[in-house]
Amino acid sequence: MxxxxxxxxxxxxxMTLGIVILGKKTGLLENDAHLYDEYDSTK
Structure with a gap:
């Protein structure tokens, strides 16, 4: 047991480690909040 x-x-x-590495390589886990802040400030 x-x-x-x-x-x-x-x-x-x-498996978790593999998913994290794959997510970082594909850009899935990147923080892109600054792009949205710039977009919202131009309105």
Whole structure:
């Protein structure tokens, strides 16, 4: 039981790390709020 739980936690951590790396490479996790602020200030 303990080994299965540890393997599951390790797998979940690896998947999360992969998603974060993929998100950074694709620009999905970038903060682009400053672009919207500039757009709103020109109205």
């Amino acid at each position: 303990k080994k299965k739980l540890m393997k599951t936690g390790f797998s979940l951590g690896i």
